[in-house]
Amino acid sequence: AAGVIQSPRHLIKEKRETATLKCYPIPRHDTVYWYQQGPGQDPQFLISFYEKMQSDKGSIPDRFSAQQFSDYHSELNMSSLELGDSALYFCASSKPLGNEQFFGPGTRLTVL
Amino acid sequence: AQKITQTQPGMFVQEKEAVTLDCTYDTSDQSYGLFWYKQPSSGEMIFLIYQGSYDEQNATEGRYSLNFQKARKSANLVISASQLGDSAMYFCAMREIDSSYKLIFGSGTRLLVRP
Numbered sequence: 001a002a003g004v005i006q007s008p009r010h011l012i013k014e015k016r017e018t019a020t021l022k023c024y025p026i027p028r029h030d031t032v033y034w035y036q037q038g039p040g041q042d043p044q045f046l047i048s049f050y051e052k053m054q055s056d057k058g059s060i061p062d063r064f065s066a067q068q069f070s071d072y073h074s075e076l077n078m079s080s081l082e083l084g085d086s087a088l089y090f091c092a093s094s095k096p097l098g099n100e101q102f103f104g105p106g107t108r109l110t111v112l
Numbered sequence: 113a114q115k116i117t118q119t120q121p122g123m124f125v126q127e128k129e130a131v132t133l134d135c136t137y138d139t140s141d142q143s144y145g146l147f148w149y150k151q152p153s154s155g156e157m158i159f160l161i162y163q164g165s166y167d168e169q170n171a172t173e174g175r176y177s178l179n180f181q182k183a184r185k186s187a188n189l190v191i192s193a194s195q196l197g198d199s200a201m202y203f204c205a206m207r208e209i210d211s212s213y214k215l216i217f218g219s220g221t222r223l224l225v226r227p
Binding site: 042 | 147149156159162207213214215219
């Protein structure tokens with residue numbers, strides 16, 4: 001069965017650089033969620049989209065922005081990267097009125 | 113505010129035995145969902161089991177079952193017949209139906225299965 005696809009899987013950036021993380025949800029899933037998991041931490045909700053509209057916003061820095069496109073894939077744009085942005089970034093998707101959220105494999109971002 | 117508490121930072125279990133991972137939650141909503149995810153050392157988050165607040169029966173998925181006690185606000189995960197591959201981090205999470213369906217996670221329990 002198709003799963004959530006995230007790219008890239010690993011990313012190394014310098015401080016103050018920008019990064020773009022991509023997420024391709026499971027086909028026919030209309031909702032996308034982004035989570036950030038710091039080292040030894042639990043995942044923290046960043047932002048979500050439903051039918052290409054932002055549906056909720058969590059503890060996402062102003063330096064980050066995201067959107068969902070017409071084909072339902074989503075991109076998380078991160079600017080002025082800081083050392084503390086080093087984390088595992090998960091995208092999850094769910095189908096309309098679905099209970100489960102299925103997570104992608106994550107993008108491991110390292111900021112040097 | 114909703115909150116998930118997992119009081120066991122780490123646990124050991126002997127292979128083939130059953131183990132219970134504790135999870136308590138706090139919410140003022142009547143409608144909510146409870147989830148368990150497994151995170152192996154490779155990092156991916158694997159969905160294990162879901163329990164809705166209005167579900168009268170405890171959820172089961174293969175060797176996983178959720179011991180849901182609504183009055184006590186607990187949603188413990190029971191893994192039967194533990195296998196070496198069960199060694200991982202386990203997260204309990206909650207979603208309030210009235211919100212955007214985002215998940216709030218507990219701090220996790222690291223389970224190590226001994227041969």
